[in-house]
Amino acid sequence: MLPVRISAIILSVILLANCSSTEARRQGAEPPARPGGRGGGAGSAGIPVVSAKAQIKAMAVTVDAVGSAEAISSVDIRPQITGQLQQILFEPGQDVRKGQPLFVIDRRPLESSLTQAEAIAAKDEAQLKNATAQRQRAEDLLTRGILARSDYDTNVAAAAALEATLAADRAQVEQARLNLQYAQIASPLDGRTGALNTHVGDLVRTNDTLPMVTINQVAPIYVTFSVPARFLDDIRKASSNGALSVTAANQRAGAHETEPSTKSASSTLHAKGVVTFVDNAVDATTATIKMKATFPNADRELWPGLFVQVSLQLAMQPHAVVVPSVAVQTSQQGQYVYIVKADRTVEVRPITIDRQQDNDTVIADGLKGGEEVVTEGQLRLTPGARVTTGARQATTS
Numbered sequence: 080m081l082p083v084r085i086s087a088i089i090l091s092v093i094l095l096a097n098c099s100s101t102e103a104r105r106q107g108a109e110p111p112a113r114p115g116g117r118g119g120g121a122g123s124a125g126i127p128v129v130s131a132k133a134q135i136k137a138m139a140v141t142v143d144a145v146g147s148a149e150a151i152s153s154v155d156i157r158p159q160i161t162g163q164l165q166q167i168l169f170e171p172g173q174d175v176r177k178g179q180p181l182f183v184i185d186r187r188p189l190e191s192s193l194t195q196a197e198a199i200a201a202k203d204e205a206q207l208k209n210a211t212a213q214r215q216r217a218e219d220l221l222t223r224g225i226l227a228r229s230d231y232d233t234n235v236a237a238a239a240a241l242e243a244t245l246a247a248d249r250a251q252v253e254q255a256r257l258n259l260q261y262a263q264i265a266s267p268l269d270g271r272t273g274a275l276n277t278h279v280g281d282l283v284r285t286n287d288t289l290p291m292v293t294i295n296q297v298a299p300i301y302v303t304f305s306v307p308a309r310f311l312d313d314i315r316k317a318s319s320n321g322a323l324s325v326t327a328a329n330q331r332a333g334a335h336e337t338e339p340s341t342k343s344a345s346s347t348l349h350a351k352g353v354v355t356f357v358d359n360a361v362d363a364t365t366a367t368i369k370m371k372a373t374f375p376n377a378d379r380e381l382w383p384g385l386f387v388q389v390s391l392q393l394a395m396q397p398h399a400v401v402v403p404s405v406a407v408q409t410s411q412q413g414q415y416v417y418i419v420k421a422d423r424t425v426e427v428r429p430i431t432i433d434r435q436q437d438n439d440t441v442i443a444d445g446l447k448g449g450e451e452v453v454t455e456g457q458l459r460l461t462p463g464a465r466v467t468t469g470a471r472q473a474t475t476s
Contacts, residue, residue, distance in 0.1 A: 125465040128456035130419050131403055135448035138399040138441055139392045141434075142313075145330065146304030146389040148381040150297060151373075152268055155290035158283040159261040160184060171275050175266040175294065182264040182291060184283065189262055193255035200248035207245050210238035270294040295383050300376040302327050302352065304389045305367035314357065314370075317393045323354040325372035327380075327387040348387065350380045399433075400442040406452040407432065407440050416446065417453035417460055424465050425453060 166183035169175055217234040220226035276289040283291065302325070306314070317323055327350045352374035361368050372389070374381055381387070406416050407430070414432055417425045430445035446452070451468070453460065460466070 125423060125467040126456065126459050128417075128419075128453045128460070128466045128468055130451050130466075130468040131406065131454050133400055133402045133442070133446050133448050133450050133452060135398050135400055137395050137397045138401060138436060138439070139390075140394040140396055141436060142306050142310050142391045142393060144304040144306050144389045144391065146302045146327065146372075146387055148327075148383055148385040148387065149301040149303050149371075150270075150295035150383045151299060151301055152270070152296040153383075154267055154270070154294045156181065156264060156266075156292045156294065157287065157290050158182075158184065158264065158285055160189070160258050161282070161284045162188065162262065164277060164279055164281050164283050167275070167279055169272060171272055171292070174271050175269070177266055177269050179266045180263055181266055181272075184262045184264070186259060186262045189255065189259045193252065193259055196248065196251040196255045200245065200252050203241060203245045203248050207238065207241040210234070210241045214238045264291070266294060268294065268296055269298070270296040297379060297381070297383060298376045299373050300381050300383070301355075302372045302374060302381065302387060302389060303369065304372075304391075305362070305365065305369050306391060308361045308366050308368050310393070311361070311368055313393050314368075314391075318354065318357070323372075324392040325352045325354055325374075326350070326390040326392070327352065327372075327374065328390070330386050330388050348380050350374050350376065354391070396441070400446055400448055401439045402442060402446065402452050403454050404435055404438055404440045406454045408457055417457055419451040419453060419466060419468055423467070424463055425460055427462050 162184040164182060165185050168180045168182065175181065214231075214234045214237075217226055217231045221228065221231040271294065273293040273295065275292055277283060277291045314323065327348065329348045352372040354370055355373040356371035358369040370391070372391075402416065408415055408417070413429055415427050415429045418428045419425055428445055431443040433441040433443035435441070453466070453468075456466075
């Protein structure tokens, strides 16, 4: 019996030793617990983030608005005479110069009218010469007492009537010549033609409802926009120092845009102009004031009817504290950034934002120039977490 008990005890010791070894191996395979919850996932190496330093630089003080391009001059070309259209001397959508011929109307009826008017004028001129000679003879006879005064007055009246008739004839001749000039229609300005509403062979009339073509002047061009009336004093002060600068850029994508943008970087709109008109009254319904800026538009970046994002520059802020906009986070307590301290740990810093401009944010309070802020990887951070940072070049406006 004793050997059996000893064997059972030995077997129990072996089994207990095996269980202890297995538990030890299982515990050794498990990773250590992460300190700091969400923020301690990278261990002693730190959480990888991207950072940038707050910069102090000159930033423009601007007012943003949505504007629309508008032709400085838009002219409807209509005929001033009635006739058959013989020639169209341009293509729809073509740029034309001032004085460039556009249309030619049949001249033959107009030439005939001019010839007839000249003939009538010549006939009445001959009759006037005869009447003038008769008046001079009657005056001589009246002086010698041979002709009655009433007969003399009749000759004078006849000559005066023919003078008036000849003046009317000459006016008809000038009108006929003018109508002949209207047979060729030229562009009254430099601009771009639109769609044609008539064709060769059509009978065009002076009272036609549709214009033959519309010409828009697109260089230079207006951009019309409205800004809140609270900026009126700032606008007046800034304009007293010179012309206000305006930048027009592509309108930011809105909810109504469902197609992805295919516009290349080389064709991005970025035009510069100056304010040339400030309305003389504030719109009481919207509490805004209407303004217009003139752009040279030599390269046709702007087009009538195009909506653009307008940035009106009021002043320059010489020492603004600027960080990339992606560094700014929002919570229920307000806006903040993660500051990377010298020991490579982060702290939450509440900030006050002055304004956002393009990809930069101007900080009004809470941050100093040269402080390092986290721009990527904020979701993994908590206050006091250790980080490893990668450099990021700050975006400039």
